[in-house]
Amino acid sequence: MIPIEYYFVISTLMLFIGVYGFITRPNMLAMLMSLELILNAVNINFAVFNRYLYADQLEGMFFSLFSIGIAAAETAVAIAIIINVFRHEKKIETNEVKNLKY
Amino acid sequence: MQSYIIIISILILALPLLNFLVLGLADSRFSHKTAGTIGTFGLSIVAILSYITAFNYFFDFGKIDGVYQKFTQSVEWLRFSDTLHIDLGILLDPISVMMLVVISTVSLMVHIYSLGYMKGERGFQRYYAFLSLFTFSMLGLVVATNIFQMYIFWELVGVSSFLLIGFYYTKPSAVKAAKKAFIVTRFADLGFLIGILILSYFTNTFDFGALTDPNGSIIGNPASATFMGFSVLSWATLLIFMGGAGKSAMLPLHIWLPDAMEGPTPVSALIHAATMVVAGVYLVARLFPLYFFVTPDVLTVVAYIGAATSLFAAVVACTQTDIKRVLAFSTISQIAYMMVALGVSGFGGHDGLGYMSSMFHLFTHAFFKALLFLGAGAVIHAVHSNEMGDMGGLRKYLPITHITFLIACLSIAGIPPFSGFFSKDEILVAAFHHDKILFACQYLVAGLTAFYMFRLYFGIFWGKETHYHHTPHEGGVAMSAPLIFLGLLTLVTGFVPFHDLITTNGVSFAAHIDWAIAIPSILVGVAGIAVATVMYKKPSDIPNKVATAFNGFYVATKNKFYFDEIYLFVTKKIIFNCISTPIAWFDRHIVDGFMDFQAFWSNMLSSNIRYLQSGRVQQYVWVFTASAIVIAALVIF
Amino acid sequence: MEITANQIIFFILSAIIVVCSVFAVTERKILRAATHLLFVLLATAGLYFLLNYHFLAAVQISVYVGGILILFVFSIFLTSQVGSEMPAVKLSRKIAGLVVSISGAALCLFVLLTQNYPGAQEISEGEIDMTEIGQALMGVDEFQYLLPFEAISVLLLACIIAAILVARKK
Numbered sequence: 001m002i003p004i005e006y007y008f009v010i011s012t013l014m015l016f017i018g019v020y021g022f023i024t025r026p027n028m029l030a031m032l033m034s035l036e037l038i039l040n041a042v043n044i045n046f047a048v049f050n051r052y053l054y055a056d057q058l059e060g061m062f063f064s065l066f067s068i069g070i071a072a073a074e075t076a077v078a079i080a081i082i083i084n085v086f087r088h089e090k091k092i093e094t095n096e097v098k099n100l101k102y
Numbered sequence: 103m104q105s106y107i108i109i110i111s112i113l114i115l116a117l118p119l120l121n122f123l124v125l126g127l128a129d130s131r132f133s134h135k136t137a138g139t140i141g142t143f144g145l146s147i148v149a150i151l152s153y154i155t156a157f158n159y160f161f162d163f164g165k166i167d168g169v170y171q172k173f174t175q176s177v178e179w180l181r182f183s184d185t186l187h188i189d190l191g192i193l194l195d196p197i198s199v200m201m202l203v204v205i206s207t208v209s210l211m212v213h214i215y216s217l218g219y220m221k222g223e224r225g226f227q228r229y230y231a232f233l234s235l236f237t238f239s240m241l242g243l244v245v246a247t248n249i250f251q252m253y254i255f256w257e258l259v260g261v262s263s264f265l266l267i268g269f270y271y272t273k274p275s276a277v278k279a280a281k282k283a284f285i286v287t288r289f290a291d292l293g294f295l296i297g298i299l300i301l302s303y304f305t306n307t308f309d310f311g312a313l314t315d316p317n318g319s320i321i322g323n324p325a326s327a328t329f330m331g332f333s334v335l336s337w338a339t340l341l342i343f344m345g346g347a348g349k350s351a352m353l354p355l356h357i358w359l360p361d362a363m364e365g366p367t368p369v370s371a372l373i374h375a376a377t378m379v380v381a382g383v384y385l386v387a388r389l390f391p392l393y394f395f396v397t398p399d400v401l402t403v404v405a406y407i408g409a410a411t412s413l414f415a416a417v418v419a420c421t422q423t424d425i426k427r428v429l430a431f432s433t434i435s436q437i438a439y440m441m442v443a444l445g446v447s448g449f450g451g452h453d454g455l456g457y458m459s460s461m462f463h464l465f466t467h468a469f470f471k472a473l474l475f476l477g478a479g480a481v482i483h484a485v486h487s488n489e490m491g492d493m494g495g496l497r498k499y500l501p502i503t504h505i506t507f508l509i510a511c512l513s514i515a516g517i518p519p520f521s522g523f524f525s526k527d528e529i530l531v532a533a534f535h536h537d538k539i540l541f542a543c544q545y546l547v548a549g550l551t552a553f554y555m556f557r558l559y560f561g562i563f564w565g566k567e568t569h570y571h572h573t574p575h576e577g578g579v580a581m582s583a584p585l586i587f588l589g590l591l592t593l594v595t596g597f598v599p600f601h602d603l604i605t606t607n608g609v610s611f612a613a614h615i616d617w618a619i620a621i622p623s624i625l626v627g628v629a630g631i632a633v634a635t636v637m638y639k640k641p642s643d644i645p646n647k648v649a650t651a652f653n654g655f656y657v658a659t660k661n662k663f664y665f666d667e668i669y670l671f672v673t674k675k676i677i678f679n680c681i682s683t684p685i686a687w688f689d690r691h692i693v694d695g696f697m698d699f700q701a702f703w704s705n706m707l708s709s710n711i712r713y714l715q716s717g718r719v720q721q722y723v724w725v726f727t728a729s730a731i732v733i734a735a736l737v738i739f
Numbered sequence: 740m741e742i743t744a745n746q747i748i749f750f751i752l753s754a755i756i757v758v759c760s761v762f763a764v765t766e767r768k769i770l771r772a773a774t775h776l777l778f779v780l781l782a783t784a785g786l787y788f789l790l791n792y793h794f795l796a797a798v799q800i801s802v803y804v805g806g807i808l809i810l811f812v813f814s815i816f817l818t819s820q821v822g823s824e825m826p827a828v829k830l831s832r833k834i835a836g837l838v839v840s841i842s843g844a845a846l847c848l849f850v851l852l853t854q855n856y857p858g859a860q861e862i863s864e865g866e867i868d869m870t871e872i873g874q875a876l877m878g879v880d881e882f883q884y885l886l887p888f889e890a891i892s893v894l895l896l897a898c899i900i901a902a903i904l905v906a907r908k909k
Contacts, residue, residue, distance in 0.1 A: 002749050002789070008851040010753045010786075012844055014760050014779070020840040021764025023724050024828045029815060031720070033776050034764055036807065040783050043799075051790045053858045058867070058875055061795055062884050068802050069891045073898035075807045079814045080906035086818045093826070094720060724835055731843045738850065 007048040015041035028082050028092045032075065039071045107155055107163075108175045111192045111245060114151050114202065117144045118238035125231035134226045141230035142213040145206065145237065152206040159199045160603055170196050170608035174311060176247045185306045191247040193310060196604040197387055197461055201244035204468045205377050207591075209237045211584035212372040215476050218580030219368055219483060229269060229366070236262035240377050244384060248308035249298050249342075252385070256294070256349070259381065260287050263373050267365040279361035286358040290348020297341030304334050314391040316449070316607070321395045336397045343386060343404055350382025351434045352441065353411040357665050359434055363426040363488075367479030370426060375433050375475050376468035383440045383464055390457055390606060394449045405445020405536075409543045412438035416550035420557065421660040424488045425478050428558050429471070432514070435547060436467050442544060443529040446536035447606070454606030455613065456536070459528030462600040466521035469595055470513040473588035477507040480581055481562055484574035490558070494565040494641075499574040502582045504563050506589035511559045513592045515552035516627040518620075521596035527620045534619055548623055552630025560638035749789060755782040767824040773811050780804050793866040 014037055021034030043064040050060020086092050121144040125137055132140070164170050176191020213233060220229055239258035246252035261284075268280030302308050304325035312318055327334045346352075351359040362374050373379070386393060386404060393401045412435045419431035440460045447456025480503040485493055497504040513520035516527070526548060533541040576582055601613035637644045649656045658664065713721075756779055763775035780803045787796035879885050 001743070002746055004856055005852055006749065006753070007786070009848065010756055012847045012851065013757055015847070016840040016844040017757075017760040017764055019723075019727055019843065020836045023720050023727075023836040023839065024832050025720075025764065025825070026828060027769060027819075027825050029811065029818065030764075030769055030772060030825065033772060033811065036776065036803075037760055037763065037779065040780065040803075044783060044786060047787060047790055047792055047795060051792065053856065057882065058872070059882070061792055061867075062875065062887075064792075064795055065798060066884075066887055066891055068798055069895065072802050072806055073891075073895050075810060076902045077898050077905070079810055080902035083814055083817055083906050092818050094718070720832075724839055727839050727843060731839065731846055735846055738846070 004048060004052045007044065011041040011044040011048070014038075014044070026093055026095065028085070028094055028097075029079075031094070032078050032082070036071065036075070039067065043067050107158055107173070107194065108192060110151050110155055111194065111202075114148050114155070114206070115192075115238060115241055115245070117148050117151075118234045118241065120144065121234035122231050122238060125227055125234060128227070130227050132227055134222070137227040137230050138213075138217045141234055142210070142217065144234065145210045145213045148237070148241075149206040149210045152202040155194070156199050156203045159194060160196075164194075164196070164199075168609060170603075170605075172311060174247050183306075186302060186308070188250045188308055189248055190251055192245045193247040194245070196608065197384065198244045200461060200465060200604060201384060202241065204465060205237065205240050205244065208372055208376040208468055208472045209233070209240075211472065211476070211588055212368045215371075215479070215581050215584040216366075216368045218577045219479055220366060223366075225269065229266075232262055232265045232269070233369075233372070236266065236373060236378070240381075243381060246310075248310055249301070249313070249389075250308045252388075253291075253294065253298060256345070256381065257291065259378050260284065260291065260349075263287075263362070263378055266369040266373060267362045269365055269369065273364070276364040279358075279364035283358040283362045286355055287348045290345050290355050293341040293348075294345020297338045297343075297345065300334055300341065301338040304338070310388060314389060316391050316395060321391060324396045332399075333397070335392075336400055339389065339393055339397045339400045340403065342389065343382075343400060346382030346385040347407065348382070349385075350379050350437045350441070351411075352382065352407050352438060353414055354665065356411065356415070356434050357669060360427050360430045363424070363430050367426065367475060367482055370430075371472045371475030371479065374430065375471040379433060379437055380440065380464050380468070383437060383444065383460060386441070386444050387457065387461060390444065390447070391449065393444075394447070394606075401445050401447075403445075405442050405540060408438040408441030408443075408445055409540050410438075411435070412442065412547045413543055413550075416547045416554065419554040420550060421656060423490045425481065425490055425493075425558060425562065426475075426488055428490075428554060429474055429478060432474075432551065432555065433471055435551065436463070436471065436514070439526070439529055439544065439547070440464055440467070442540060443532055446533050446540060448536075449606045451605075451607075451609065451611045452613070454611075455528060455601075456532035457606045458600055458604055458613070459525060459532050461604045462598075463522075463525035463529055465598070465600070466513070466525045466592070466595050469588055469591045470510040470520075470522055473506055473510040473585065473592055474514070476581075476585055476588065477503050477510065480577050480585065481507075483577045483581070485570065490561040492568065493562045494568040495563070496574060497563040499570075500563075500576055502576055502585060506585040507559060507563070509589045509592050511555045513596075514555050515631060516548055516623055517631075518624065519593075519596060521592050521594070523620075523624070524596035524615075525600075527615060527623060528613065530619050530623055531616045545623065545626060549626040549630045552627040553634050556631045556634035557638050560634060564639050566641040745789060748785070752782045752785045752789070755779070756786075767827070768822070769815050769819055769825060770812070773808065773815060776811070777804060777808050780808065791866050794869065794872055 018034045018037030018041060021037065022031055025031045025034055046060040046064045046067070048060075050057065050063075054060070082092055085097055089097050091097060121141055125132070125140060158164075160170075164173075172193060172195040174191060174193050176189035176193075179188050179190045181187040213230070216229065216233070220226055223229065236259065239255045239262055243252055243255035243259055246255060264280050264284040267283050268276050270276045271280075298308070301313075304327065305313065305320045307313060307320070313320055315321065324333070324335050329337055344355075348355045359374060359379065363370055365374070393404070415431045415435035415438065419428050419435065422428045422431060440463050443456045443460035443463065445456070447454055447458075447460065449457075480500060481493065481496060482488055484496070484500055484503075487493070509520065513522035516523045518524075530541065530544055530548070533544050602610040605611060636642075637648070661667070759775040759778040759782070763772050763779060766772040766775060780799065784796045784799040784804070787793075787799055875883050876888050877883070877885055
């Protein structure tokens with residue numbers, strides 16, 4: 001039997017590694033990847049809570065399920081925007097894409 | 103009857119304005135030929151309309167019961183109070199109609215002449231646009247119905263003069279001269295404006311008709327308020343005269359006119375000899391009843407300033423070597439002559455001889471002085487120099503110019519039967535009956551005038567035989583025709599019966615030549631010519647000997663009595679150093695410093711808080727996460 | 740305490756997740772970062788298997804690995820030159836990120852680990868019946884999810900249209 005805390009350690013580490021990446025990455029695609037890490041960590045937590053604490057119900061699992069679906073949608077739109085920005089600016093570095101700021 | 107004349111007058115004003123707009127806004131799109139044709143054609147129509155107006159006015163409807171009437175047609179423009187309002191309109195009376203003729207004639211001649219003189223110049227179209235603008239403003243000035251409308255056109259005239267003096271704007275001296283002319287006349291106009299404001303405040307009107315009606319309430323019951331021992335109306339008329347003195351280059355505001363010769367020569371002929379510079383005389387003439395009845399002391403001031411100016415300018419003209427400058431000083435002197443005539447004039451009938459002769463001299467002077475300038479232009483065109491030293495013996499090469507120039511010289515010297523003799527003689531008569539000192543002064547000036555004009559004439563057309571790089575030649579029909587036409591005018595204008603047409607009260611009076619005064623004046627003119635002939639007809643060393651004999655005086659004269667230097671000293675040393683510099687310091691360090699201080703703080707503050715809105719998502723995320731952690735930590739512990 | 744096979748697998752998966760996550764956010768070649776992300780996502784699917792959520796694991800693999808990651812790889816090919824490296828991260832920013840992440844992780848772990856989980860049960864063996872999942876998705880009663888299911892399908896449709904609209908050539 002694996003204690004529930006082990007899962008929490010893994011998911012917490014994953015979440016904050018994702019936060020670190022989101023803050024430091026200089027490239028929009030890489031930032032998006034960090035975002036995926038964060039979402040993934042949350043999904044794990046939902047599933048773990050569901051399985052360990054309310055084993056006879058399915059809310060946590062479904063929440064993860066929908067979350068994955070929404071993550072897919074969000075990624076698709078985000079990548080479309082990034083590609084569009086790239087087409088206009090020829091770059092996707094966060095520091096250099098400034099036209100949308102002003 | 104009257105209405106169609108008003109329409110014609112409006113057309114007279116509108117055509118040059120239209121010309122200006124067409125030429126000025128067309129962005130050099132016309133060829134030189136088209137631009138010149140448009141300008142000249144418009145002006146010839148204006149001239150014809152002016153002649154129609156003048157003919158109809160003087161010989162048809164102007165005279166009612168033996169008195170020339172003032173016809174006014176105006177619309178209200180700005181209303182300050184029930185009585186005080188500014189109108190825009192057209193006033194036809196003997197002097198304005200006479201000025202219409204003078205301006206349109208000289209302007210037309212200059213337009214034609216410029217076709218030849220300015221041929222191939224850069225900015226040809228701009229030149230014609232400015233000429234049209236000037237003509238428009240000058241015509242507007244003379245037909246103004248009220249003093250404020252006159253002031254508006256007065257400034258417009260100043261601007262167009264500025265533009266035309268600075269026509270060769272790549273030449274630093276021209277730019278300087280334009281600035282000088284503008285600043286000096288503008289300074290004088292400040293007095294004019296204050297005068298207008300004082301006058302309108304105490305009389306409650308701007309209208310010339312009300313201001314100058316000898317039986318009206320303003321002249322009947324002048325405002326009795328005084329300021330520093332003089333009545334306010336004296337101050338007002340004196341300040342208004344200051345404006346006139348600035349435009350007409352009276353002492354001590356004359357310094358801009360000689361420098362204004364940097365402009366193209368036809369411009370000098372039109373603006374700085376025939377029309378604009380007599381605006382001051384016209385202004386005093388326009389307000390003459392006010393000056394005479396209400397503030398006769400100011401009229402005396404006018405007379406003495408005029409006399410001093412005419413003597414001063416005549417003396418200076420004797421030593422100048424730049425032919426246009428000689429003519430410029432001659433112009434100053436002659437305009438001052440007109441001022442003297444106004445100053446010594448009385449009102450009504452034969453007493454108003456000075457007024458009449460002043461206008462007469464204005465009329466004749468406009469033509470022969472324009473002729474002199476255009477002749478000088480032809481000489482400059484042929485020799486490519488303004489200096490008398492570069493000329494000599496030109497009579498063989500420029501016969502037409504020579505003859506017309508001689509006519510003009512004889513006219514200004516007061517030799518009968520040329521036009522200058524008649525008008526100058528009337529002025530001398532008027533001065534003689536009024537004030538013997540002024541008469542003596544003007545008599546002397548008459549002699550000096552003959553001397554310096556013939557010094558100029560001999561210097562150009564006789565004197566030493568100069569060797570020219572290429573043979574000088576006449577400038578073609580466009581330049582010769584105006585010379586000939588003006589020469590003819592100079593011959594005949596003396597016989598215009600001015601005492602029938604232009605008088606102080608509109609009633610004709612009989613005037614005849616007073617031979618007791620005329621013969622001495624002819625003699626002094628002839629004497630001047632004779633001295634000039636001896637000294638300058640053949641190359642000789644008499645001029646140098648004379649110059650050495652009066653060394654100090656000669657140098658002072660040559661330097662125009664150091665007026666420019668005095669002005670420079672006063673402005674640069676006293677005003678700039680003692681007043682402007684501390685004020686500038688105050689402005690720069692205290693006023694600007696305060697603003698800079700505010701700007702500095704807002705700048706610093708914003709550069710610090712701008713990180714709140716940097717637009718960097720990652721920074722936002724960092725702040726968001728850190729805050730979330732801090733808040734969570736606060737809640738937990 | 741005896742170590743079960745499950746635990747061994749769990750530790751292996753955890754090691755993969757942590758190490759690959761770190762590489763995924765620090766690797767300067769973006770394609771490699773994407774590969775590391777792939778391993779993280781696969782290991783996460785492994786965790787779901789361990790939890791006996793087989794359906795969830797399948798979805799994780801098919802959507803995340805099969806869909807999103809492929810999208811990433813395509814967009815990387817579209818926007819970056821192969822082999823190009825991202826610029827190095829400034830030290831100040833690294834430190835800022837580390838401070839926030841470590842303090843946040845410390846706080847979360849503190850909360851999670853000091854908490855008592857009274858109801859924690861043994862994981863029941865055997866996977867959840869697919870019929871049950873299907874009925875839960877298609878039902879409208881309590882603990883049934885037709886409404887969110889429909890909402891998410893509309894959302895996905897909207898995203899498809901939006902993605903086409905945003906990314907198409909003018």
